[in-house]
Amino acid sequence: MKRLSIALIIFGLVFLTSCKLQKEGLVIMTDSSYKASIFATNKTGFGSPDGLVWRNGKLYLANEGSNALEVWSKTDGLKRLADSRLGILSPEDLVIDANNNIFFTDDDAGGLWEFTADGTPRQVAGKDKGLISTEGLALAPDGSLLVGDGEQHEVFRVTRDGKVSEFLGKEFGITKPESMVFDDKGNLYIADNEDNILYLLDANHTLHRLIERRDSFSPETIFFSKGSLYITDSRDGKLYVYNPSEELKTIAAFGGQLKNVQGITVDDGGNIYLTVQTDLKHNAGDIIEISKESSAIAQR
């Protein structure tokens, strides 16, 4: 009887594992013209990244889990540019200007930070200038930086020499400017993942609510590329694409340990890269690549 019980238990375990019943992650492609693959894992050396930017074959990471700004390339591997020794705590979002200066925000340490093209890390403006919990970051056409603050519910303009002024005050009603990006026409998109609204600030400084009160929509990070706005939703585990002439469209849905999709960037070939914080507490994360399937496979 005892042996029979043990055999039954072993059989049950084997059956469960053969059915792939372990707790896993999955990606559902709602747009079947795309395919998904793991681009990089913790084995590369990064922890649990949030924001990321693709530039000239290199991937720049605001690594929230490791409290560091890092860069990864196929030839050089992972390289740390700045870390907690500088005073940063949770790098959140980043942008890179035309001269390869990297700017990033930090929602715990606050402030706006820079890693200059010649390799010097510095704080552009800190908490003392009113940047308490910095989230979204956008490079304005005039060269200044727009910084969203989640605690003060405002967007600030910060010049390269560290002067801070109000860009969008509390009266605009943006609760958490989590991510911001300019399009090719000079409009500013703002993602508020607390009120679950996607805003558009036009050239006349008028704020429009583009997408709001929609089930399963909480914009986390936005990225503009070739006429399309790509949006991640960490609450619902979604990747969207938005075109002004079309409706919001879901490209993929993420489940299990891949649900927490955070940062997003697109390379020159149109491939989309997403950071996934699989376990921020234990500093674990992945980078997923979403790319176009070859036309024959997509049709099939």
Place this chain on the structure above:
Amino acid sequence: MPAGIIFFSILISLAGRLADLNEQLMLLVNSVAGRSWLFDNVVAFFQDNDLAKAGVIGCCFLAAWYGGKSTDSTNARRRILITTLIAAVCVITTTKVLSHTIFLPRPEIQSQKIYRLEGDQLVAMKRIPVRIPLDETSQKDYRALLSGDVDTNDLGSFPSDHAGFFIAISVGIWLASRRLGWLALAWTFLVIIFAGKLIGAHHTPLDIVAGAAVAVGELAVIQYVVRKRFSGWLDKLSGLTVRYGALSSALVFLVAFEVSSTMIHIRAFLGLLAAMRRHVLLGMG
């Protein structure tokens, strides 16, 4: 050692065959869906309408509760039914915990292009050619799936909590009264499981079998433990239901009502308590 390896490889091959059989059976049952608007709507009615779906089970429960021919037999039935309710709560808790731990999307989700994380790779899953019923709810859910709206609950289909819960209640009724029990079991298997869960491909036969195994196993253990260890309390409780007939009738009505609606109102109430805890005690938004 070689005998162990042979035994293990036989087990793996057997498990693989069972998985194939499970899929084939599911597709066979599902093959009747999506062909007739009338048929799919009749099936959907029994799935969506609580009165049609589980009202019969609630009625059987009430009939078993009041159906004893003498005070002793009524007491005996009530002891079984009270224990059954305890077991049903345990069963739904167990199946919910298991389905949140074991990662197996519903077959209708597996009809889409899905990549599953295996180690450090995303591997394309085999697409299951599921037929979608033509009723409004199924079509709406399918459109939502195509636009990426996937309910977290749909990612863990193993084991079936519905099957577990209703089988536990029906077997409990069967223990109290054979005739009513057969009726409840037949309704559970034909209407709730076969029509409601298998035709629409919400579950595979394996999910149902696992749910049933949890239900029968836990019901047997709880009936045994309660009889052996808590028989005094159980006697007292069943005696009280006879003594305070009006009050116990009101309570048993509530129980039958909740059984008929798969405890949806209690779950909503627990959800409210959890939200209140988050808002008031932890101060989260």
